[in-house]
Amino acid sequence: MDFTFTEDQQLFCDSVKDFLQAEVTPESLRESWESETGRNNELWQQMVELGLTAMLVPEAHGGLGMNELDFTLLAQECGRVALAEPLVETALVVTPLLSALAEKDPRCGTLLEQLAAGEIKVAVGHAANDLVSDAHIADWLLLPSGDQIHLLARDQVNLTAQESVDPSRRLYSVEWQGSDETCLASGAEGVALLAASLNRGALGAAAQIIGLAEAMVAMTVQYTTDRKQFGKAIGTNQALKHHMANCVVKTEFAKAPLYRAAYTLSQLPSHADFAVSHAKVVAGEAALLAAKNCIQAHGAMGYTWECDLHIFMKRAWALDKFWGHAGFHKNRLHQWLMNPNAKIGADKTFGVQV
Amino acid sequence: MDLNYTPEQLAFRQEVRQWLADNVPAEPLKSFDTAEGFEQHREWEKTLAKGNWGMVTWPKEYGGRGCNLIEWLIFEEEYYKAKAPLRVNQNGIFLLGPTLMEFGTDAQKARYLTKMASGEEMWAQGWSEPGAGSDMAAIRSKAIRDGDEYVINGQKVWSTRAVFADWVFCIFRTDPESERHNGLSFIFVPLDAPGVTVRPIPQLDGLPGFAEIFFDDVRVPVENRLGDEGQGWHIAMATAGFERGLMLRSPARFQETAKRLVELYRNHQNDILDLSIEDAVVKSFMNAEAYALSTYQTASRLMKGGKIGAEASLNKIFWSELDQSMHETAMSILASRAELLPHAPAAGDVDNWLDGFLFAQSGPIYAGTNEIQRNIIAERLLGMPRK
Numbered sequence: 106m107d108f109t110f111t112e113d114q115q116l117f118c119d120s121v122k123d124f125l126q127a128e129v130t131p132e133s134l135r136e137s138w139e140s141e142t143g144r145n146n147e148l149w150q151q152m153v154e155l156g157l158t159a160m161l162v163p164e165a166h167g168g169l170g171m172n173e174l175d176f177t178l179l180a181q182e183c184g185r186v187a188l189a190e191p192l193v194e195t196a197l198v199v200t201p202l203l204s205a206l207a208e209k210d211p212r213c214g215t216l217l218e219q220l221a222a223g224e225i226k227v228a229v230g231h232a233a234n235d236l237v238s239d240a241h242i243a244d245w246l247l248l249p250s251g252d253q254i255h256l257l258a259r260d261q262v263n264l265t266a267q268e269s270v271d272p273s274r275r276l277y278s279v280e281w282q283g284s285d286e287t288c289l290a291s292g293a294e295g296v297a298l299l300a301a302s303l304n305r306g307a308l309g310a311a312a313q314i315i316g317l318a319e320a321m322v323a324m325t326v327q328y329t330t331d332r333k334q335f336g337k338a339i340g341t342n343q344a345l346k347h348h349m350a351n352c353v354v355k356t357e358f359a360k361a362p363l364y365r366a367a368y369t370l371s372q373l374p375s376h377a378d379f380a381v382s383h384a385k386v387v388a389g390e391a392a393l394l395a396a397k398n399c400i401q402a403h404g405a406m407g408y409t410w411e412c413d414l415h416i417f418m419k420r421a422w423a424l425d426k427f428w429g430h431a432g433f434h435k436n437r438l439h440q441w442l443m444n445p446n447a448k449i450g451a452d453k454t455f456g457v458q459v
Numbered sequence: 460m461d462l463n464y465t466p467e468q469l470a471f472r473q474e475v476r477q478w479l480a481d482n483v484p485a486e487p488l489k490s491f492d493t494a495e496g497f498e499q500h501r502e503w504e505k506t507l508a509k510g511n512w513g514m515v516t517w518p519k520e521y522g523g524r525g526c527n528l529i530e531w532l533i534f535e536e537e538y539y540k541a542k543a544p545l546r547v548n549q550n551g552i553f554l555l556g557p558t559l560m561e562f563g564t565d566a567q568k569a570r571y572l573t574k575m576a577s578g579e580e581m582w583a584q585g586w587s588e589p590g591a592g593s594d595m596a597a598i599r600s601k602a603i604r605d606g607d608e609y610v611i612n613g614q615k616v617w618s619t620r621a622v623f624a625d626w627v628f629c630i631f632r633t634d635p636e637s638e639r640h641n642g643l644s645f646i647f648v649p650l651d652a653p654g655v656t657v658r659p660i661p662q663l664d665g666l667p668g669f670a671e672i673f674f675d676d677v678r679v680p681v682e683n684r685l686g687d688e689g690q691g692w693h694i695a696m697a698t699a700g701f702e703r704g705l706m707l708r709s710p711a712r713f714q715e716t717a718k719r720l721v722e723l724y725r726n727h728q729n730d731i732l733d734l735s736i737e738d739a740v741v742k743s744f745m746n747a748e749a750y751a752l753s754t755y756q757t758a759s760r761l762m763k764g765g766k767i768g769a770e771a772s773l774n775k776i777f778w779s780e781l782d783q784s785m786h787e788t789a790m791s792i793l794a795s796r797a798e799l800l801p802h803a804p805a806a807g808d809v810d811n812w813l814d815g816f817l818f819a820q821s822g823p824i825y826a827g828t829n830e831i832q833r834n835i836i837a838e839r840l841l842g843m844p845r846k
Binding site: 106107108109110111174322326329330337338340341343345346347349350351353354357358359360361362364365368369372383386387435438439442443445447449450451452454455 | 460461462463464465468472529533535536537539540710711712714715717718721725728737738740741744745746748749750751752753755756758759760763770773776777830832833834836837838840841842843844845846
């Protein structure tokens with residue numbers, strides 16, 4: 106029993122953190138809002154070179170052969186800078202899905218190799234999300250239909266942009282017609298792959314919103330230290346201290362469930378529903394509280410376009426609802442708890458839970 | 460990261476489980492805030508000690524088993540699962556014990572730890588004073604050096620278990636000219652010493668769970684001081700770290716409460732009208748689970764040489780508010796029967812939820828109020844400005 110990350114995992118995370126902090130800033134995000142795609146292909150190619158997009162791709166297909174646990178700390182860092190590029194979905198959802206299908210369908214193996222080389226981008230849809238993010242820059246789309254998963258090229262689909270309050274998010278409704286030829290998986294296999302995708306997507310969203318929550322608290326602590334009223338820093342006021350302390354309590358106690366979910370997904374994915382839903386719900390609650398308390402501490406300044414807080418706040422609001430909103434995940438937890446055979450209690454923390 | 464128990468840890472769990480199955484009293488003991496219940500609990504501590512289960516993390520020479528923190532968590536899980544009696548000596552074993560281990564001389568460790576683990580000596584805590592609650596640095600009670608003794612005068616209050624305990628560990632001002640955090644010392648006083656008067660204070664349940672202690676020219680030998688003269692504040696902060704952080708409230712207690720809450724909810728699911736209860740039950744379970752996971756994380760980190768600092772304040776807020784909300788939820792489910800004492804003819808399945816609910820009200824207050832903890836988080840973890 107050892108509930109810590111390895112030194113290697115932490116060092117890798119630190120180096121990615123440094124890279125992201127240098128390359129992704131509120132200024133660079135604001136610049137990207139003005140561009141047509143909202144995306145920075147140069148930055149994407151840098152991430153490809155670092156191996157980030159293919160971290161979970163097996164080595165046989167040109168990836169790093171790592172797992173969900175390895176990526177979770179990085180996803181937190183992506184959230185901390187409010188990264189707009191679809192790195193988390195690519196690494197955590199798209200590539201594991203293609204890897205699972207690569208054995209039986211050579212198209213998937215080819216896509217993996219092209220992805221790992223930075224030659225293409227692939228977007229992914231899921232019933233949990235009405236819309237597909239980053240479909241406009243994708244060369245290929247993985248799309249669900251009932252128990253089926255289809256692969257379509259972008260010129261085979263019709264995209265309608267659906268504008269988000271977060272200018273960094275680019276969402277699309279997708280009209281498409283599948284065929285036997287585009288179908289990659291169906292039946293029990295399709296259901297299992299879609300369920301796994303949902304859990305990986307939710308894990309990635311949860312990790313990002315923890316990073317977002319910490320970023321919001323950090324910038325608010327700085328603001329309340331600099332801003333003076335009644336002749337002293339407003340951060341000396343206990344009311345604001347307690348607002349910030351409450352955010353830290355929620356965020357810190359969302360981390361262990363997040364890491365447990367990542368571990369379970371990497372080791373025993375068929376039993377990860379409970380752990381993932383737990384992580385997603387508590388991460389969402391932490392981020393929503395951080396958004397609310399941080400805008401309050403900023404006063405009117407927090408309500409402006411100019412103040413960077415909204416970059417993080419809007420992403421947190423959006424990701425809290427993506428890959429399963431709180432209602433969806435709480436319902437999974439509730440159903441699980443109502444099963445009289447659910448294994449709960451003090452000695453069951455690390456048991457297989459049902 | 461490896462979230463599997465080793466074969467040795469699984470075997471340890473079995474050993475604990477078996478011993479508890481053979482030894483936990485079939486009938487619940489009376490409250491340790493009654494004279495009779497206190498002695499029953501003292502006997503239980505002695506039973507634990509006979510099996511060397513008094514404090515499993517302590518070194519063998521002091522009556523422990525030299526277990527690591529993961530094994531301690533396993534022990535606690537089995538302990539609460541077996542519904543074993545609450546630890547009447549918790550002030551001793553969970554707070555003073557670790558403090559003695561860090562600051563005590565070899566002679567003090569041999570003298571006090573052994574009798575603590577054996578159940579012979581029960582401890583109370585004497586820190587707060589009428590004028591020094593959250594502002595503990597305002598302590599005024601004095602221990603003035605006179606040769607090889609200290610002469611103690613003053614008053615302590617809210618001393619948990621002091622009514623029936625044998626000893627109290629206190630903070631006194633040993634330098635009468637000093638102010639605030641300076642000039643304080645950490646001193647042990649036998650509660651039967653001449654000049655000590657203990658006045659019981661009934662708590663919400665009517666039982667004397669804490670007391671006022673008056674010191675009137677009480678003399679104790681200098682050897683009763685822990686650490687150096689004037690080091691009292693520093694030592695007390697370490698004790699508070701144990702209290703708020705890892706030791707005092709292991710997650711098992713809350714996980715078992717959450718389990719009972721889920722069961723209570725399942726049994727009453729069809730007659731619950733309040734729509735918020737379903738959400739509260741799910742949240743209670745998630746938070747108890749999160750506290751357990753987080754504690755395993757902390758234990759793993761400490762075993763690799765990490766330290767626990769101001770983040771102990773996060774724990775204290777989390778477990779105390781979790782306990783409060785779980786009991787509030789149970790009371791909502793029990794609805795109009797929630798106020799009934801268990802022996803009332805119409806009480807039905809109220810079990811001991813009311814007792815737990817009352818006690819849960821104290822959680823955000825003792826061991827430093829949650830408001831003080833939030834100040835600590837803001838100032839020491841986040842670095843927000845003090846003034």
